Amino acid sequence: SQTIHQWPATLVQPVGSPLSLECTVEGTSNPNLYWYRQAAGRGLQLLFYSVGIGQISSEVPQNLSASRPQDRQFILSSKKLLLSDSGFYLCAWSGTGYEQYFGPGTRLTVT
Amino acid sequence: AQKVTQAQTEISVVEKEDVTLDCVYETRDTTYYLFWYKQPPSGELVFLIRRNSFDEQNEISGRYSWNFQKSTSSFNFTITASQVVDSAVYFCALSPHFSGNTPLVFGKGTRLSVIA
DSSP states (O other), X not given: OOEEEEEOSEEEEOTTOOEEEEEEXXXXXXXXXXXXXXXXXXXXXXXXEEEETTEEEEOSOSSEEEEEEETTEXXXXXXXXXXXXXXXXXXXXXXXXXXXXXXXXXXXXXX | OOEEEOOOSEEEEXXXXXXXXXXXXXXXXXXXXXXXXXXXXTOOOEEEEEEETTOOOXXXXXXXXXXXXXXXXXXXXXXXXXXXXXXXXXXXEEEOXXXXXXXXXXXXXXXXXXXX
């Protein structure tokens, strides 16, 4: 069966510090991968998605970036965090079934 | 353009009441998928159901049922005899077409509170 992992689960970072969130998927190959952000009490905002290694589509302009160095690994990064980057970050994958399966999420607080 | 509207921002019901969560979608595609997800307080989104645009049969799974009507572009979700564990944010989503590589379009969610 497929599983998706995200770490860390929670993170508190000062403004201006770098960020690296990691997502890995097990039990499937060549998945589509997604990064979402959810501000407190708000809906889901798609940040990036990837249909293959090195292929990244960005949905919104921001100080975040994403990379996919391996087939089942998706990394979200920032060189300098802003207060507005605080939120709940969710990674998801999809295969041929179209539905997306989500990881447990990372709760980021920028202070 | 594709769009999913969940007009109900928050709903509060007493345990054992039935509750319906509304979802209206917009798409120019003739073929598409619709989805419902549940986000409990823990935060992880849980996939509940997928329905393709060719299948308008209603579906029932335990206390959950879904009503898909293409004529009104709606895909409503009913919970029968609600329980406290049903308290969560529920998201409706649309896959614009059958490519499989296009991200889902999510509604803004409906927060359901079931009070004991």
